[in-house]
Amino acid sequence: MTDLASLPYRPCAGVMLLNRDGRVFVGQRLDSTLEAWQMPQGGIDPGEDALEAAFRELWEETGVARHHAELIAEAPEELQYDLPDDLVGKVWKGKWRGQRQRWFLLRFLGEDGDIDIATAHPEFRAWRWSDPADLPELIVPFKRALYTRLLQLFAPHLG
Template sequence: MLDREGFRPNVGIILLNARNQVFWGKRLRTHSWQFPQGGIKQGESPEQAMFRELHEEVGLRPEHVRILARTRDWLRYEVPEHFIRKDARGHYRGQKQIWFLLKLMGRDSDLDLRATDHPEFDAWRWNDYWVPLELVIEFKRDVYQMALSELARFLPRINPHNRYLRGGMRSRGFDEMPHGRSTELGAALPPLVRPDVRREGSGDGEAASGDGLSRPPER
């Protein structure tokens, strides 16, 4: 389903824990890390698509989360031509996304990367809100900057009496994280990127069939 400009409607998910850290997933059999995201099917609202993708990719259901905010407009990124099927080139340009900020109301144990027969991630971790964008595939980085910047003002206030935060708590290093271990998790992370505020306007357009994708990184 493409709009008249060649963009496929899509949702992105920023999932927070109680310390305002974000869920960070490693794509299956790759070295690429990203937030959950996926296409909006015909007849779905962005919110319906978000809850479906949330379950398919990380195993959570609506009762496990609370919606804190969403982006006001579509945020767009173009996909490089070599990621697009030859028969779709000239029609498919990329993704336009509505991003949701969610708070996990359940437990870490509610997360399940194998909730469906077609998993997207093979490892995960909690990361500081300003994620290391150098680990995101390059053509998605601007959209990540825009989404994180727009939604940052909706971050919940952290309870100062939380026992994990008393006296201040430094961010854990990559090797110290108890969740999402994989063979790639030994190296140090690059510096965190704090983006400038940028955004794009909306544009639904008419839908057309076909998404033009040839491989998974731009999902």
Template sequence: MSPADDYPDHRPNVGVVLFHPDGRVWLGRRAGTDPPHNWQFPQGGVDPGEALEDAARRELHEETGVTSATLLGRTDGWIAYDFPALIAAELRRGWKGQKQVWFAFRFDGEEAEFDLAAHGEPEFDAWRWDYLAAAPGLIVPFKRAAYEQVARAFAPFAAPAPGQG
């Protein structure tokens, strides 16, 4: 079985951690989602035949407006999570969950480049720079283990959070 065959019941997806040059990361507040677990990184599906890095760049642009980004790294293999039972069947679209390859990019542009409505209905209604170590505590609980894996994988690119040393 090839890595592409891993998690056949999970939708292929990419995630993006966008690093500020100072090592903080971009987090978006999901539009229409109640706090406290409503902050996340850009992510989205992979179109048929689309290369994973191309999908990551497309999702980054669609959800944030950003095109000025340099690749820093990516995760090896898929990071998967299951949808909780509370997610309606029409939102699952037949999938058990999602499998993701994550990409780390450094933001090389000006902050005026951010446009949350770059492609129609915004995914996010606000954004901020924060520390990578904070991200797992800000995401919905069913994605937390995936975010913890991403935080470990991309820790070499991250600024330490205050008090982390």
């Protein structure tokens, strides 16, 4: 049994991608049987800048090229979540207790046709645009508080 408190948090970058209508990109994870939707996010490689990681993850998960997104804001604080106990040994080979995330609000400059979730290593089985206020209800319960805080932090830039 792994001592949860001794495990570190995985460094991660997340993207809230906002379209022209003020709606946010969410994808339904391929590896989840839950009706869970989330925004693009993933690990920051050693030595990688968090914003660079955010643009890389956006490309890897949604097919959205960098020229189709522009930075609006960066969350002023790092956010983190803990995995539920039953997932700790199963996710990320048991190396992390959860994630500490740098979040970026990006404006989507392209058209829906510029989004392609059938990427080299697909993570989503479906995607849609959602109202920002709906995000906490769409995400898995253990990330709900993080999404709620993120909405507070980005509120000045949302509708």
